[in-house]
Amino acid sequence: MSEQKAPLNLEKTYNHQDVEERWRSAHWEALGLFHAESSRVLGHEKAPYTVLMPPPNVTGSLTLGHVLNHTLQDIFIRYSRMTGREALWLPGTDHAGIATQTVVEKKLKKEGVTRHELGRREFLEHVWQWRDEYGGLILRQLRRLGISCDWRRNLFTMDESASQAVVNAFVALYRDGLIYRGTRIINWCPVSQTALSDEEVIMKPRRDKLVYVQYSLVNQPGKYITVATVRPETILGDVAIAVNPADPRYRELIGELAVVPLAGRHIPIIADEYVDIEFGTGALKITPAHDPNDYEVARRHNFQPISVVGKDGRMTDSFGYAGMDRFEAREKIIRDLEEEGSLVRVEEYEHNVGYSERADVVVEPYLSEQWFVRMKPLAERALQVVNDGEIRFHPPHWINTYRHWMENIQDWCISRQLWWGHRIPAWYEPDGKVWVASSYEEACHLAGTDKLVQEDDVLDTWFSSWLWPLTTLGWTGTHSDNDDLRAFYPTSTLVTGPDIIFFWVARMIMAGLYFKGDVPFRDVYFTSIIRDMKGRKLSKSLGNSPDPLKVIDTYGTDALRFTIIYIAPLGQDVLFGEEKCELGRNFATKLWNASRLVFMLRERFFSSGDAFEKRYRAFSVDERSFSFAEERVVMQRYHTMLERYHGAFSQFRVNDIVKNVYDFFWGDYCDWYLEALKIKLSGVQEGEAAQDAVCLAVHLLEGILKVLHPVMPFITDEIWHHIASCSIDESIALSAMPSVDEGWLKTDTTLDALPQLLIAEVRSLRALFTVPAGTMAPLTIKPATEGAREVLVANSAIISAMTRCEVGIAMDCQRPRHAAGSLVEGNELFIQLEGLISFDKERDRLVKEIARVSGYIASLEKKLSNRSFVDNASADVVDKEREKKGEAERNLAKFKDNLDVLSN
Template sequence: MTSSASERPETPADRQESSLRSDPVDQLPKSWNPGEVETELYQGWVDAGYFEADPSSGKPPYSIVLPPPNVTGSLHMGHALDHTLMDALSRRKRMLGFEVLWLPGMDHAGIATQSVVEKQLAVDGKTKEDFGRELFIDKVWDWKRESGGTILGQMRRIGDGVDWNRERFTMDDGLSEAVQTMFKRMYDDGLIYRAERLVNWSPVLQTAISDIEVKFEDVEGELVSLRYGSLKDDEPHVVVATTRVETMLGDTAVAVHPDDERYKHLIGTTLEHPFTGRQIPIIADDYVDPEFGTGAVKITPAHDPNDFEMGLRHNLPMPTIMDKTGTIADTGTEFDGLDRFDARVKVREALAAQGRVVAEKRPYLHSVGHSERSGESIEPRLSLQWWVKVDGLAKAAGDAVRNGDTVIHPASQEPRWFAWVDNMHDWCISRQLWWGHRIPIWYGPDGESVCLGPGETAPEGWEQDPDVLDTWFSSGLWPFSTMGWPAATDELAKFYPTSVLVTGYDILFFWVARMMMFGTYVSSDASLNAGETPGKVPFKDLFLHGLVRDQFGKKMSKSKGNGIDPLDWVDRFGADALRFTLARGANPGADLSVGEDHAQSSRNFANKLFNATKFALMNGAAPAELPARVELTDADRWILDRLDHVRAEVDTAFERFEFSKACEALYHFAWDEVCDWYLEIAKVQLADESHVESTRAVLGNVLDALLRLLHPVIPFVTETLWKVLTGGESVVVAAWPDASGDAADPVAAQRISDMQKLITEVRRFRSDQGLKPSQKVAAQLVGIEAADLARQVPATRALAKLTDPDADFTATASVEVRLSNATVTVELDTSGTVDLVAERARLVKDLAAAEKELAQTTGKLGNDAFLAKAPDAVVDKIRSRQQIATEEIARIAARLETMGQ
């Protein structure tokens, strides 16, 4: 009876073929090319469900909500930093055994999104009014489905481990219900009211805009001094100055300080307005600075924030002199119908014709607020809007930090937080847009009004308020609305309050403050108290990182042309390089500067890891149970102890949100200690049969732990290497490395430190002698036993490229190295290894170059005119070059002297 192929005995050839097929190295590409693997790796993680959160899990919860990017947005460097840090925190906590929810989503971005669609309509000569409100909103939804959310695909490119099944949008039905619920509760509690107040008005967008959408820029304008009252110096008059002379059409008073002797006799009198005929009273107010200008200021309550407050104090009339387009209107003057900028010229000319322009200063540099969205200068304008009364809400948000319910990292940002929330003004929440959450107030035919909650309907014939809510209102509910509030959901019970909010310090006052106000306001809600801990705050930790700047520390901007597209770096260097560059520069609250050199360095780091792991695999390294510590070499014990130390350092840094420290510790451990030292020592140990298996195990274990420690920041290369090294399912769901529990071996550490110093000094001497790095030189190691380095001799000789001396050995040079407990003298025979003539010629040439450099730098530093104009950074760089040149001259001269020159 013949046996089948499956039944025949395995032959040596079979075993060899099987070994070849299962060789781990064959599972790796020849070199690390991130673009070939990143997309497939990421989709594999998503398909495996690694990022999905289970609210029924018994694991401790860890939750982060993604600061929702605008639906119109695309990934910029600030986003990339945000996302890298959140992903690193999430991945590490998942490896530590937490049930992690990182919840993604987008903001409907009222102004930005409506503007995009309106511009598309304008191409065909259409406006939103041509379609009406409902059809226009349908078109915005169409745009959102077809073109919105570009950034979500870009998030996948950089490896965001978010739970895509829970993706939310601020205009989703559930979030809309949350918005309507919150509005009604606050309205019923008397916290939302309607009033005519001063707002930031955009004449182009024809809506009120928030403070965060106003950017102040210095512009060249004019300062006009004009005269109210008599044109005769000996008759009652007052001179005031303004950069916006057209607003004098809305002047209703002139203010002076009550103690200003120049004007005391005029307080309470009136002067005639030169165009409207209104009688303008002269009032006294402590706000006026008598030392500034003439000590008198014009008051236009409807078009200036400070004037508005003064108008309230003195019960002044507040005529609005511009319509919503920025056109002069309802003044009853010849200027009605003029654009505000044209009116500025015409009013000044008319005043000059009357002899009322006392002085003009052009150009006059002053700061003017501009709309971030449309670019035009904003107009402070009195307008009927909806407001949130913030006094109590802001106090609760401040107390949450004072009481430690929410901890701000870094603590240095706390004073800014308190300065803001303790002095917050009521919040304008209405916008004159069509796209957004419409204000749930309905008006009856006889002037009645009612606020409707979810599921409630208005009586027939009633009309809804046309305005929509500020985008910050809905995004302020984001931490709990995305988890199902106002319903009491399993997600809220498990994951709320969220663990940490990661965001830039630049929106501390806007988005963060609103989330804190809303979170503390609804803290008694049963849906937020379903868990063991009351939902007093929306997040327990608030980590504020800095801004990403270019390599010269300049703020990135389109106008400067110094912006960096993070996706360009992903294409060129890989997602890991982008992430490591950003995380390595991220210190709490501090800005970080990045450039292409940083990205290339990070790419080199990924390559270094790849090559090191590939070498280890080629030599049979794999994680395994280690022999007893006494059976390990000094180098083995040293690297394992260093791993323990670095793991603890990384843990501490992560818990303190010190990403830069964590990355620096891992970078130097991986590159300087594992790759530059232990791998080189391992090559020597692998050639010794008595150390082969233990070296493979130590190397495998160290790389296994190192890849896991690095995974949160550089997930793609670590996943590729870890799976091959360990045969594990995925490093995404691997356990975070634990401490070994072994006591550190200071003796082994000292021996390795002494060996490193000895090798480094010999290498430096060889370099000074002009020896090639690969050139081997015979040498005697005198005093090596006294230095307690006898067991390090093989590695020392291998790494310093020193061979054993033969019978004819004659020392021609020596290096003395003072170590921790003895001096070792390395006697070398360099005869025949150096071409003295060529070496002298090279040194003479190098000396001339160094002397030229010294002369040039000394000349610049001695030039007073240059020093007066050059930036400090340039001067410091030249001083550094001068110092290097000085040291190089001394080094070369000493070398030539030893050669007999």
């Protein structure tokens, strides 16, 4: 056991660098605070709660997206740990096939060497060396966020156990007929020379030429059918022209033959409902080797594809363009079409075009022989478990997106023409016959020969990622099992971005059901998209993406974590500006200063730390009668906050969690309860009542620290260690989360809360009439009942001190002349204004305010009467506009009443 420390007050000023350095996750890790053990679950000591970290790319560095995603995960895991569950957070990194290979190839290029000159084996040695040297950067940066993973279990997708699982999964799927090698249209990067997943294709707006070309009709001399295309270079690969059977313009031409310009080939005009009647001319050239949709049309009509663009993005045709870059050929073909007389016109056309994420070149739809997974057999059950609620989405509207994709799912291209990654476990005989096996030795045994060569391609990075819920728990094959899997699978909550709902979430569900017979997780929380204050996505190219590490240096980790959760409602985008972190920093400072105040009261009323600790350990909220009415109020509101807090967790409304705690701490605890407590104790020197009051203040502070800990781990652990004697190897992270006392929720505090409500209204009136803050104002209160009078008289000193007013309380008082009045729970209050403000200036100000607010209300009414806005905007947006209107109308009524006061 480490040395005990007596409770001492905090440093005068909160310094986040010092606090975070002291409680860095490395310290928590050294104590093993975040270790989870399957034995405690299997022994029925604790229920499991498991979070699966979406593995960041080994090439990655910390972004605000990581901050939001990992803070959410940490909140869920810390909360579950503090509510008594065996909380396991499984960390790891992804080998990021094309990204890592690109980084290493660029490094080698600077050294004057290519991977082909090195050869596969030596090149991979360079990649592993790079990974060992730089690949842990993202994890080191994540540690600065204070995330509470069980780092003993950190897994890399290329580790031996994970690699074995990938091989075994491939073999099992192949032998079940779910993996095959075939020819289909895939995304191809002409620079990286590999197939790409849809996730590696970035859509960008691009201005191209929309070229209108006429195809002469073979059997109707002098007549043509016109087609519009943005890819005239692929005309050479046309196999048909398609029109919609419902289009009356072309009904008579279906079955006719047309002549392909420049190529001279005769192709049929066919009917297919895929054709969009409204686009271009309503006639579509079908080039199946260079467009995935055309490929499907051609399959339906039994046409053979003709390829005219090669792997390197250069033409391969036999019409004089071979060897030309595809974009150079495009311009020449436009000129040649014009010279031939086939060009009708050219228009500027802006559309979204796919670019390779790594090479930043236009992706080429390419007809290629690749390895595929048959997805439809896997998708049916994966759709059912979401429809049936076995897996819940938060927010639930993402179910519609998931359902649409699963119902229209296509086979998954899993092969990549790279060297870095899991090499496909397939071996070829000299005649091309393929053998899929878990090892070379097994393949030789199956083939009856050792004259085998392994497939050069590696697997798509997502192939290892879809096994992540299994491999992180030690699964290595179709029948492997262990204590961790039995204890922690299925996992509990997945936190991820909605942009990978197809690439990762859906595939993990399919893999979990296929290999383990159960879903991989119970809940999926889809994070918000972070945008800048102009609503733009954060990107390096726009220069609008703040460096989280610099933000942490400036504002503190806790401040960043608090802010990004506070401004991130479930299912809504986040508008982030670095300056918003002042919210989190100010809150941390308020928490620090409030704690210092409470600790100073502790030192004032207790002779020593031991004396306080003895009384505090024996202190029971339920067994005492309070000396001050404010204590009943704050306890009732504290438990109301706890009820909302736990309820928000159960509904995955993390944003509400933070706001509930913020409102209670800042408004009820600090601005009301502590201020009232200071006044009540100002003339008291000693006594058990005062000591109990301090104990209650500490009790509430400790509860606040605990509910805040999942969001702000550093500052809460620091302050918690100053409450009472504890060893340095203890942590608030392992303490019990406060629970709701139903008795306090039912407590009637209507009268007890009256002084607080009255104080708030007096402050509002002073602000409305711009009464100078330092001026004592005459305040007259006419209580509604005798009980209200007793409460107000007992708290008159607090009311006076907190409103800067001279308070008079009488059951039979009349409203003074030139007094601002209001009503609080039936109790009348009046502030005498004469002599405090300039009536003429205040009247002028109110007239201007009335005009301004009236104009604002008119603009809101116009907006809300616009059917287009009401019908197209989300319900939340419309409700907010209505709330603005209601608030403005209430303010207008107040301004008019106040003007009457000053005018009469």
